[in-house]
Amino acid sequence: MSGLAFLPMIGSVIVTSVGVNSLLLTKLGPRPLIVAGMLLAALGLVLLTRLEVGSTYAADVLPSLIVIGAGLGLVFPTASNTATARVDPAESGVASSLVSVGQQVGGSLGTALLNTVAVSATTAYLSTHHHGSELVPKATVHGYTVAFWWSAAIFAFGALVCGLLLPGRPQAAPTEPVAVAAG
Numbered sequence: 001m002s003g004l005a006f007l008p009m010i011g012s013v014i015v016t017s018v019g020v021n022s023l024l025l026t027k028l029g030p031r032p033l034i035v036a037g038m039l040l041a042a043l044g045l046v047l048l049t050r051l052e053v054g055s056t057y058a059a060d061v062l063p064s065l066i067v068i069g070a071g072l073g074l075v076f077p078t079a080s081n082t083a084t085a086r087v088d089p090a091e092s093g094v095a096s097s098l099v100s101v102g103q104q105v106g107g108s109l110g111t112a113l114l115n116t117v118a119v120s121a122t123t124a125y126l127s128t129h130h131h132g133s134e135l136v137p138k139a140t141v142h143g144y145t146v147a148f149w150w151s152a153a154i155f156a157f158g159a160l161v162c163g164l165l166l167p168g169r170p171q172a173a174p175t176e177p178v179a180v181a182a183g
């Protein structure tokens with residue numbers, strides 16, 4: 001699959017993060033947006049577990065990518081805004097950098113971990129099934145399916161944790177004490 005295959009997911013991320021997120025964060029607060037986004041991403045990953053060797057992009061992959069993109073579009077900007085919301089303006093650059101580094105490191109480690117899961121599941125499938133012309137493609141799809149299930153479980157667990165820990169109402173900006181003029 002070429003890089004262009006992911007354009008619908010990127011478009012979904014952009015529409016959700018710019019359109020929906022900017023309207024709802026101030027009204028609902030971070031908890032419902034992040035939880036809904038993580039559950040949407042998990043749903044998209046569960047939809048990907050239905051892939052088979054003969055699956056097509058338009059019918060089997062594209063709808064999942066759009067759902068995953070919509071979920072991620074709710075999660076990423078909301079998480080960034082929430083992580084830096086109450087930071088002293090003098091420290092906001094450092095806080096924003098830490099959030100970015102956390103996302104990059106988490107994404108790298110997550111990709112490595114899920115790749116290991118997929119390769120391990122593929123190898124196990126190959127070692128326990130009979131040989132045939134479709135063995136390698138079936139094993140590869142099986143490996144991806146296992147990784148998609150793990151990814152969906154991670155997002156569902158993240159939704160649960162965020163649902164328990166994040167504030168449910170919009171966070172008011174910290175206010176500075178107002179000096180009252182004497183006399």
